Every structure is written in C-alpha cells, then in structure tokens.
Amino acid sequence: MSKNFTSISIKLIILAYFIVTILIIKESYFDSTVIKDISLITSSFCTLIIAILLFDRFDYRKKIFDKKLDIVLSLLEDLKSTSIMLLYVNKPKEIWYAAGSRIIDKKQLNIKHLKETIDFSCCVLIQPSNFAKYLRKIELYKANPFMPKEIVKSLNFISHCPLHAIEDDTKYNSHYIQVSFNDRDNKNYSLDSWYxxxxxMTFEILIMGYINCLDNIEKWINIHSNYDADLNL
Incomplete structure (x- = not known):
C-alpha cells in the first residue's frame, strides 16, 4: 500500500470511529454497558489501525511487485537486444536470401517485407551450441519465481527440445531458413552442423512467438500501471 492510501484509510477509520461512538452515545443511556461497548469499539478500531500501519511497514505486495517489474523489464531489454541472422534457401525456386543482424524489433523486422521474401511455413534450422547458449538465458527468466506466469507461458515457443540432423533429409535440405542468435560472425552454412x-518449428512460430511475447509484456505493464507505457517495441 502507498503512504497516501494508508493515510486516507486511517483518517476514514478515525472518522468512522467517532461516528459510531456518537451514535451509540446518542441512542443509549450513558451507563456502564455503553462505556464497555465504547471500550470494545475503541480497541477494535485501534487494532485495525495498527494492522494497517504494520502492513504498510512491511509493504510485502509492493516489494513483490517491484521484483516482478524488475525481472519483466530485464527480460524485455534482453529480448529487444536479441539479434538474429537469417539465411533463407528455397532450392526448387532458386531463392537464396540472407539477412544480416536484425534485432527483435517490429519495425526492423518488417514482417510485411519478410512475408514477401520468406515462406513463413518453412522449417527453421539452428546450431545446437548457439541455440543452447541463447536458451540458457531464456530459461533463467522462465524459472525466476517473480516472473508473471502469463509471460512465462508466452516464452514457451522457445524451449528445450530434441534436435534432428537434416543433412540427409531431402524434405528439409532443399527448403529451409537458418537462424543464428546473437552471433554476427557465424559464417558456417554447411548443413551438417544445422539441426x-x-x-x-516453422519460421512463423519463431518470429511471431517473439512478437507475441513483446505484446504480452507491454500488456502486463499497462495493466499494472496508471498510464500506457508506450514502449518502443
């Protein structure tokens, strides 16, 4: 609870106490019974005020929310700083498209342009060591006790899973998109190191998973804020 809320609550309780006391005195004979009733009411109201003051002193909810906000903002910064390198190959149509380092940004990714260039239903290929290194960071966020559950759920598009070699599988080695995470120097495109x-997983699931996660983060911040965050996503 904020200090303003606590102060207002205590003032309202004191006001209610005086109103109740006055009504009791007004509607009753001022005898030992009334004095006893007023004493009980006074004790109850004092206990309530002390409880509010103690709760405000420890301020658990605010401390937990601050922890949640810190980890959500940290995740947002990490996601936004993620850079991906793309190589799209469609041998039957003789298409070869390479995209340099792109950060996870709606404007820079330019989904409309990518859809005109890349088949979003094609299979994503990754390198185990590169993917594992990036995934470790994501898994730490998912395991954080303060990370809101709805945001953890939106991160499930990228998670530990079995990987399969594709070098001898014609279904995947003629139409694919290689994706590297935070690795600008990767120039190894030989299929024997890609899985x-x-x-x-398709490229659509990967890229739209990022966008969905960013949207969920913005939604969570706006729900728990008094004004729209207006984030640069």
Missing part, C-alpha cells in the same frame, strides 16, 4: 527441432 531442426523435433516438431520442425
């Missing part, structure tokens, strides 16, 4: 996920 697909067990469920053959």
């Amino acid at each position: 697909r996920t067990a469920d053959s």
Whole structure:
C-alpha cells in the first residue's frame, strides 16, 4: 500500500470511529454497558489501525511487485537486444536470401517485407551450441519465481527440445531458413552442423512467438500501471 492510501484509510477509520461512538452515545443511556461497548469499539478500531500501519511497514505486495517489474523489464531489454541472422534457401525456386543482424524489433523486422521474401511455413534450422547458449538465458527468466506466469507461458515457443540432423533429409535440405542468435560472425552454412527441432518449428512460430511475447509484456505493464507505457517495441 502507498503512504497516501494508508493515510486516507486511517483518517476514514478515525472518522468512522467517532461516528459510531456518537451514535451509540446518542441512542443509549450513558451507563456502564455503553462505556464497555465504547471500550470494545475503541480497541477494535485501534487494532485495525495498527494492522494497517504494520502492513504498510512491511509493504510485502509492493516489494513483490517491484521484483516482478524488475525481472519483466530485464527480460524485455534482453529480448529487444536479441539479434538474429537469417539465411533463407528455397532450392526448387532458386531463392537464396540472407539477412544480416536484425534485432527483435517490429519495425526492423518488417514482417510485411519478410512475408514477401520468406515462406513463413518453412522449417527453421539452428546450431545446437548457439541455440543452447541463447536458451540458457531464456530459461533463467522462465524459472525466476517473480516472473508473471502469463509471460512465462508466452516464452514457451522457445524451449528445450530434441534436435534432428537434416543433412540427409531431402524434405528439409532443399527448403529451409537458418537462424543464428546473437552471433554476427557465424559464417558456417554447411548443413551438417544445422539441426531442426523435433516438431520442425516453422519460421512463423519463431518470429511471431517473439512478437507475441513483446505484446504480452507491454500488456502486463499497462495493466499494472496508471498510464500506457508506450514502449518502443
């Protein structure tokens, strides 16, 4: 609770106490019974005020919320600083498209342009060591006790899963998109070092998963704020 809320609550309790006391005195004979009743009411109201003051002193809810906000903002910064490198190959159509380092930003990603260039339903290929290094950071956020559950759920698009080699699988080695995370110097495009996920994750699931997560973070911040965050996403 904020100090203003606590102060207003105590003032309202004191006001209610005087109103109740006056009504009791007005509607009753001022005898030992009334004095006893007033004493009980006084004790109850004092206990309530002390409880509010103690709760405000420890301020658990605010401390927990501050922890949640810190970890959510840290995740947001990490997601936004993620850079991905893309190589799209469609051998049957003789398409080869390379995109340099792109950060997870709606404007820089330019989904409309990507959809005109890349088949969003094609399979994503990753390198185990690169993916594992990036995933470790994401898993730490998912395991954080203060991370809101709805945001943890939105991170499930990227998680530990079995990987399968594709170098001898014609279904995947003629039409694919290689994705590297935070690795601008990666120039190894040989298929023998690239793998697909067990469920053959598509590029649409990957890229829209990021956007959905960013949207959920912004929604969470706006719900718990008195004004729109207006974030640069």
